[in-house]
Amino acid sequence: xxxxxxxxxxxxxxxxxxxxxxxxxxxxxxxxxxxxxxxxxxxxxxxxxxxxxxxxxxxxxxxxxxxxxxxxxxxxxxxxxxxxxxxxxxxxxxxxxxxxxxxxxxxxxxxxxxx
Amino acid sequence: xxxxxxxxxxxxxxxxxxxxxxxxxxxxxxxxxxxxxxxxxxxxxxxxxxxxxxxxxxxxxxxxxxxxxxxxxxxxxxxxxxxxxxxxxxxxxxxxxxxxxxxxxxxxxxxxxxxxxxxxxxxxxxxxxxxxxxxxxxxxxxxxxxxxxxxxxxxxxxxxxxxxxxxxxxxxxxxxxxxxxxxxxxxxxxxxxxxxxxxxxxxxxxxxxxxxxxxxxxxxxxxxxxxxxxxxxxxxxxxxxxxxxxxxxxxxxxxxxxxxxxxxxxxxxxxxxxxxxxxxxxxxxxxxxxxxxxxxxxxxxxxxxxxxxxxxxxxxxxxxxxxxxxxxxxxxxxxxxxxxxxxxxxxxxxxxxxxxxxxxxxxxxxxxxxxxxxxxxxxxxxxxxxxxx
Numbered sequence: 001x002x003x004x005x006x007x008x009x010x011x012x013x014x015x016x017x018x019x020x021x022x023x024x025x026x027x028x029x030x031x032x033x034x035x036x037x038x039x040x041x042x043x044x045x046x047x048x049x050x051x052x053x054x055x056x057x058x059x060x061x062x063x064x065x066x067x068x069x070x071x072x073x074x075x076x077x078x079x080x081x082x083x084x085x086x087x088x089x090x091x092x093x094x095x096x097x098x099x100x101x102x103x104x105x106x107x108x109x110x111x112x113x114x115x
Numbered sequence: 116x117x118x119x120x121x122x123x124x125x126x127x128x129x130x131x132x133x134x135x136x137x138x139x140x141x142x143x144x145x146x147x148x149x150x151x152x153x154x155x156x157x158x159x160x161x162x163x164x165x166x167x168x169x170x171x172x173x174x175x176x177x178x179x180x181x182x183x184x185x186x187x188x189x190x191x192x193x194x195x196x197x198x199x200x201x202x203x204x205x206x207x208x209x210x211x212x213x214x215x216x217x218x219x220x221x222x223x224x225x226x227x228x229x230x231x232x233x234x235x236x237x238x239x240x241x242x243x244x245x246x247x248x249x250x251x252x253x254x255x256x257x258x259x260x261x262x263x264x265x266x267x268x269x270x271x272x273x274x275x276x277x278x279x280x281x282x283x284x285x286x287x288x289x290x291x292x293x294x295x296x297x298x299x300x301x302x303x304x305x306x307x308x309x310x311x312x313x314x315x316x317x318x319x320x321x322x323x324x325x326x327x328x329x330x331x332x333x334x335x336x337x338x339x340x341x342x343x344x345x346x347x348x349x350x351x352x353x354x355x356x357x358x359x360x361x362x363x364x365x366x367x368x369x370x371x372x373x374x375x376x377x378x379x380x381x382x383x384x385x386x387x388x389x390x391x392x393x394x395x396x397x398x399x400x401x402x403x404x405x406x407x408x409x410x411x412x413x414x415x416x417x418x419x420x421x422x423x424x425x426x427x428x429x430x431x432x433x434x435x436x437x438x439x440x441x442x443x444x445x446x447x448x449x450x451x452x453x454x455x456x457x458x459x460x461x462x463x464x465x466x467x468x469x470x471x472x473x474x475x476x477x478x479x480x481x482x483x484x485x486x487x488x489x490x491x492x493x494x495x496x497x498x499x500x501x502x503x504x
Contacts, residue, residue, distance in 0.1 A: 039450045046443045057436050061463035068453040093489040
């Protein structure tokens with residue numbers, strides 16, 4: 001898993017990324033020194049609670065894109081956990097597709113499928 | 116024990132320096148910085164063992180803020196940082212609930228002294244620790260707290276933080292309506308959370324204005340009662356080395372039927388037609404968007420009150436979910452040390468949602484997937500920005 005996230009870390013614009021299993025375990029991660037693994041776990045759990053609350057309201061969502069100024073947090077629910085990534089650029093649909101086009105094959109090497 | 120701290124200051128340079136010094140005390144400590152007092156009011160202070168806040172903030176008096184959040188988190192230690200050392204300022208800070216008062220350090224020596232004083236706070240035991248057990252008094256268990264609020268007929272949100280994870284319990288008019296933590300919702304979540312750390316968890320309470328989503332139909336007495344009744348625990352006998360050991364079953368008969376409920380489930384009852392309005396005349400007509408593709412749209416204030424909306428089914432729930440998402444993203448912003456989010460897009464199989472936040476509130480729109488695309492979402496964001504102006 002570490003090698004997968006080493007490759008994910010090379011994606012242009014990526015500041016941090018993590019995959020957190022449904023049980024809360026940090027399965028894999030990469031980040032610059034600013035964001036700690038504990039913070040990535042916390043962020044993933046928080047995003048998961050947002051998706052869970054939306055599901056309870058019959059507004060099911062699998063992917064979130066949150067713009068914090070010019071930075072963007074992306075999260076996507078997978079079969080076994082939640083993937084989060086923090087990018088240093090705005091993200092539109094084309095960038096989103098491109099990004100997951102990079103990430104999905106890498107995660108699938110470890111048997112992780114995102115929704 | 117000092118594990119998590121918040122520095123609330125408009126002076127970012129000082130805040131960064133203070134954080135570096137605190138991390139030298141304990142490099143595993145999590146130290147967040149918040150520069151906006153209004154946003155700080157959205158945070159859950161109970162998650163912090165220490166909050167360092169300026170006596171004077173840009174938009175409000177730091178001591179007023181102290182009084183506000185001290186009520187929510189009486190076990191957190193509050194250190195007031197002032198630009199003056201006048202005795203009157205010190206006295207007012209202590210009267211407002213500060214556990215300690217320091218003059219803002221401007222040199223490495225004074226910074227070192229300040230950090231040593233903060234360390235001493237946690238060593239001396241003069242002030243209660245972050246967890247109830249630190250103060251040497253028998254803490255009330257989470258079950259007791261839930262029971263108390265239910266008996267009082269309260270409508271509150273309990274934000275529960277255990278040593279491993281955190282979750283929410285929603286009590287509305289004296290009944291437990293919903294519980295959730297990452298990966299689990301409903302009764303299962305409630306039962307799990309009651310057992311976290313033997314009930315010795317950190318709790319923040321937030322008053323609920325609207326009815327939350329309801330996933331728990333049985334009364335709190337049944338909920339808590341079934342957990343305590345010994346007949347619900349089906350013993351399983353294992354024989355090991357000739358001795359008999361009684362091991363409690365992991366799944367009680369009452370909960371086995373709910374084992375499939377891994378997440379907060381969707382409500383099954385259809386929405387009553389009488390609660391759908393197009394739009395509610397009570398709201399401002401300015402809430403009409405010029406976008407025909409918007410399925411529904413509403414705006415809340417930062418305090419969670421519904422301000423306006425169009426085609427909003429169940430306004431209370433809509434306002435609640437928007438406020439919930441906003442609060443959660445506020446926590447994320449603090450963890451990332453960035454300003455609060457501008458826009459948020461949630462993509463689902465049937466619906467897409469867009470939230471646009473500014474300094475006065477949050478707008479929330481729901482789009483039907485077949486009739487929307489990025490251009491239309493962008494058009495909505497642009498419209499929201501125009502309304503803000």
